[in-house]
Amino acid sequence: MDVPVQEVIRPATIAEALAALAEREDARPIAGGTDLMVQLRDGRRRAGRLVDLGRLGLAGIRRTRDAIEVGAATTMDAIAASAEIKRSFPALASAARQVGAWPIQCRATLGGNLANGSPAADTAPPLLIAEASVTIASAAGTRRLRVADLFLGPGRTALTPGELVTSVRLPLDEPAPGERVVERFTKVGPRREQVISVVSLAGRAVIRPDGTFALVRLAFGSVAPVPVRALTAERALAGRRPDAAARRDAARAVQDDIAPIDDVRAPARYRRIAAAVLLDRFLQEAARG
Amino acid sequence: MADRITITLTLNGERRSFETAPGRRLLDLVRDDAGLVGAKEGCGAGECGACTVLLDGAPVASCLVLAASADGHEVVTVEGLGRAGALHPFQETLVTHGGVQCGFCTPGIAVTGAAVLARGGDAADHARLLAGNLCRCTGYAKVVEALDDAAAKEAADAPA
Missing domain, CATH: 3.10.20.30 (Beta-grasp domain)
Structure with a gap:
């Protein structure tokens, strides 16, 4: 069945795309369509005009002096396969490899995963621990926004009509000599592939030669109205070793960082337990290296 | 309209x-x-x-x-991908391994498997790459075996 739209525009430049978005209040950008097509079909989102982003050249991964820039139309498959991403942001590569299954990964884009605004967006926790930001373009100009400020609630983002995410910037953060980095993304669901996360965790730990944390960043998906940094748990761990006492304190602290709900995928209580378990596993891995 | x-x-x-x-x-x-x-x-x-x-x-x-x-x-x-009498190598092995039952999922599986073969890579990834294609009849063992076999045959036929 056709999705209910009146027109499709296929602009060749970003300027044309922004004009096409600005022209009609009910215009929406479409990239891979893996979320939007279902939402349009089910009437959960509406669009009179779709502006297809496929010709804008927004796909690609580029390393600059101090960051990696990922074009908004870069697919999950390309992110998961990128040597640059695997080396510097392995949690993001791992998350991209766990979005849906391969045919979804070949189509779904990073910009789309963010703009869709799902609390379960798998790329969000890795971007939060990378302290990434998005570049947003509109007919009025461009602005930069931290990923941490992008999500406002389930399906809601700080993007206003006419705005388009064009790229995501991940600042490179090289560890000091002798420090080791442990970075992971894990998600819990009823099967390994093709699931919406019930709980997901991205963690980045930088560990000094004496075994203490030089840095620990944690972010969760599907346990709050938006993907969240676990700042209370991070503070409970700061400067410590990931030993049993620290892990116990973190498991307790993380409960203040999350606000899960009961829904069709899991009860809130399960999500609280699973969040603590994922965190504990990550910290044990950090201890082992 | x-x-x-x-x-x-x-x-x-x-x-x-x-x-x-x-x-x-x-x-x-x-x-x-x-x-x-x-x-x-x-x-x-x-x-x-x-x-x-x-x-x-x-x-x-x-x-x-x-x-x-x-x-x-x-x-x-x-x-x-192929036609009767000139099947794609993965279609051939789906037949020989019994990786087809009711057939509803088969076109999608054949297409995904063909993409796996075209891309090459590790057989250990075959099950993961096929995970987006659900089958409610045969299960997946025969389908994955068929893809492993097609990949092995392709590797054996490739010029050294």
């Missing part, structure tokens, strides 16, 4: 144009406008893989692809 749009793409190696609705899904373009009914609609939400086709060589859920997005691109459906 929305205005109709023209979509021109390469379908199974042939350049084709279609006058169709702006909200057309690639799945409906292939099935209803082009009459190629190999790709099936299972869930219509990208979860079952029965509608998988290749878009520029990559497997995609055609129920989630706006047909207009495929304008100018190359689409291959199961009808373009």
Whole structure:
């Protein structure tokens, strides 16, 4: 069945795309369509005009002096396969490899995963621990926004009509000599592939030669109205070793960082337990290296 | 009634144009406008893989692809993989390994598997790469064995 739209525009430049978005209040950008097509079909989102982003050249991964820039139309498959991403942001590569299954990964884009605004967006926790930001373009100009400020609630983002995410910037953060980095993304669901996360965790730990944390960043998906940094748990761990006492304190602290709900995928209580378990596993891995 | 749009793409190696609705899904373009009914609609939400086709060589859920997005691109459906008497190597091994039962999921599986073979890579990834194609009859062991076998045969046939 056709999705209910009146027109499709296929602009060749970003300027044309922004004009096409600005022209009609009910215009929406479409990239891979893996979320939007279902939402349009089910009437959960509406669009009179779709502006297809496929010709804008927004796909690609580029390393600059101090960051990696990922074009908004870069697919999950390309992110998961990128040597640059695997080396510097392995949690993001791992998350991209766990979005849906391969045919979804070949189509779904990073910009789309963010703009869709799902609390379960798998790329969000890795971007939060990378302290990434998005570049947003509109007919009025461009602005930069931290990923941490992008999500406002389930399906809601700080993007206003006419705005388009064009790229995501991940600042490179090289560890000091002798420090080791442990970075992971894990998600819990009823099967390994093709699931919406019930709980997901991205963690980045930088560990000094004496075994203490030089840095620990944690972010969760599907346990709050938006993907969240676990700042209370991070503070409970700061400067410590990931030993049993620290892990116990973190498991307790993380409960203040999350606000899960009961829904069709899991009860809130399960999500609280699973969040603590994922965190504990990550910290044990950090201890082992 | 929305205005109709023209979509021109390469379908199974042939350049084709279609006058169709702006909200057309690639799945409906292939099935209803082009009459190629190999790709099936299972869930219509990208979860079952029965509608998988290749878009520029990559497997995609055609129920989630706006047909207009495929304008100018190359689409291959199961009808373009092989035909009776000249099956694709993975279609051959699906038959010899008994990886087909009711057949509803088979076109999507054949297309995804063909993409796996074209890409090459580690057989350890085969099950993961096929995980987006659900089968409710045979289970997956025979399907994965068929893909492993096709990949092994291709490697053996490749010039050194």
